[in-house]
Amino acid sequence: MTRDSLFRFPRPKQDRVRRHAHQTAHFRLIRNADFKIIIPPSRLRTAVALLVAFITLTVLWPIAARTDVILAPSTESNAGDTTDAWLVTRGLIGQGMIGENSGADMMTPPPGAEVEETLQTENDTGQVLTHAKSWNETVADDTIHIEVTTLSAHQFEVAFWLFPNHRQGCTMYQWTLYDHGRALQSAFWRNDATVLRLAGAADLPHDLYPDSVPWVAFLRVLDAPREGAEGALHQQITPYSYVGQEVSADGTEQITVPAGEFSALKVIAQVDIATVMPNWPRFVLHVIKPVIPKNTLYFQATPPYRLLKQEGATFVGGPTVTTELIRFYIVGARPIVAAAPPIQTLAAPAALVGASSISK
DSSP, rough: OOOBBBOOSOOHHHHHHHHHHHHHHHHHHHHHHHOOOOOHHHHHHHHHHHHHHHHHHHHOOGGGGOSOOOOOOOOTTTTTTTHHHHHHHTSSSHHHHSSHHHHHHHOOOOOOEEEEEEEEEETTTOEEEEEEEEEEETTEEEEEEEEEEEEEESEEEEEEEEEEETTOOOOOEEEEEEEETTEEEEEEEEOHHHHHTTTTTOOOTTTTEEESTHHHHHTTTTTSTTTOOOOEEEEEETTTTEEEEEEEEEEEEEEEEETTEEOOOOOEEOOOOOHTTTSSOHHHHHHGGGGOOOEEEEEEEEETEEEEOOOOOOOOSSSSEEEEEEEEEESSOSSSSSOOOOOOOGGGOHHGHHHSSOOO
């Protein structure tokens, strides 16, 4: 996902984790296989269709998955002891994040922070899938991107990504799912090249991201937020492997979302199939590539480059969704855009977001 910022499943996280673990086992077998394929010209079209179906069933869209190996927080961090201590104090890692019940002010944005609110809906049915609030906080040379996402009337999740300001990649990530304020599941990931590399595995990219990323990550990987810019997003999906996404900026457009009218930078993201099936013949991958789903994202063309809109499937075989910016505001100041109409099924728990919630 977002998700909203996060690339989310529209189904409960419990099902996601179980399904991802099962499919990851198949994925390892596929990556380690050395395929030799002879395809008669008359069978090429059928073969391509079967290959696409096979990939769809065996490999999740990486941004929608959850890591099947959950690492425990440690004191060894690329972010440094100061940042680790701040994360504990803030309640983003440690017992405060996964305690039996969340505190009344567990994750309220601080005064002066700009909060962006997005709504994600399924295109075919119009069903609201997620309502997310996101903001950034700065600690030393790091940016902490925080997202609070409401999934239903009583389920919500909190996630953060620690982004270093002077290099690509993500340093740390944690996600926790709550039900009625009680933590149900949590996943932790830290980008430590020495620890993450396993015997017999290929080296992982230094600019690595976890399997789940916020939308802003796609803007970060571009060499610059401008037309013609290109980049690659590398996400670790198993202890042994990663999947790349090709990201490019295709130009600017005027678009209108609930938050207003903006000049938007159009960004296209597509899974690099060669990183999913590195041993498959290149001509087969070339034929498959055009049918691999794409995500289209629109970012404000000028600073602060807010996400305005997203269109596409958040995982292979999943429904097509649209995410839109519904409002943004500075905490403690009058909202720049009026609140969206009441959403009875997605009213965020007051204990989680405090006074910044959309009122019913």
